[in-house]
Amino acid sequence: MTDIMTPQQRHNCMSHIRSKDTKPELKVRQWLWSHGYRYRLCVKSVPGKPDIVMRKYRTAIFVNGCFWHGHDVVLLPPVKTFHETSLQKTSIQQIANSQCCKIPKTNRDFWVAKIRRNQERDLQNYQILQENGWQVIILWECQLKASLLEQTMRQVEVQLHDYFLRTFSRKAKPYILVDEEDLPMAAEEPEEYGLNL
Numbered sequence: 001m002t003d004i005m006t007p008q009q010r011h012n013c014m015s016h017i018r019s020k021d022t023k024p025e026l027k028v029r030q031w032l033w034s035h036g037y038r039y040r041l042c043v044k045s046v047p048g049k050p051d052i053v054m055r056k057y058r059t060a061i062f063v064n065g066c067f068w069h070g071h072d073v074v075l076l077p078p079v080k081t082f083h084e085t086s087l088q089k090t091s092i093q094q095i096a097n098s099q100c101c102k103i104p105k106t107n108r109d110f111w112v113a114k115i116r117r118n119q120e121r122d123l124q125n126y127q128i129l130q131e132n133g134w135q136v137i138i139l140w141e142c143q144l145k146a147s148l149l150e151q152t153m154r155q156v157e158v159q160l161h162d163y164f165l166r167t168f169s170r171k172a173k174p175y176i177l178v179d180e181e182d183l184p185m186a187a188e189e190p191e192e193y194g195l196n197l
């Protein structure tokens, strides 16, 4: 392939790529590529701009940062309740951190609102994709650390093939089951092994 970029252009291009590629996403892409899977990146026409789009498997993969997308946190919306003594309206928020998403104590309301908005938007995008026949796979940053990467990606592989078979084999002719009685018999006599079985 002929290199048509000047060094400066290449530098600009590379720094652009670097700024866009979060590390966990890169790990997923590298794994997929090295195992023979091909994909497209950040396809704008697909809702929610998934990080990885695998058209062949009709699958969109989102690689989510545990903090920004609120992995496993509890962010129940404010529950309106009455104070027992003064009957004053108060709002109680049920918020719980998770192992990989700890909401900062300062500016807590800001972070909670931000993460909640992200989660709502995520959910909307996933739903649109699913309604259009796409499989949505969500990979969390914490599932992609070195010790878990292989296991996580093997599960992704199973999901890809499973969805592929279920989606694209519907038109295939059903497998015809034959009654065992209709099968030709083997004309062999049982062998004598000289054992008292």
Ligand SMILES: [Zn+2]
Pocket (backbone or CB within 6 Å): 066, 071, 100, 101, 140, 141, 142, 143
């Ligand atoms: Zn996580």
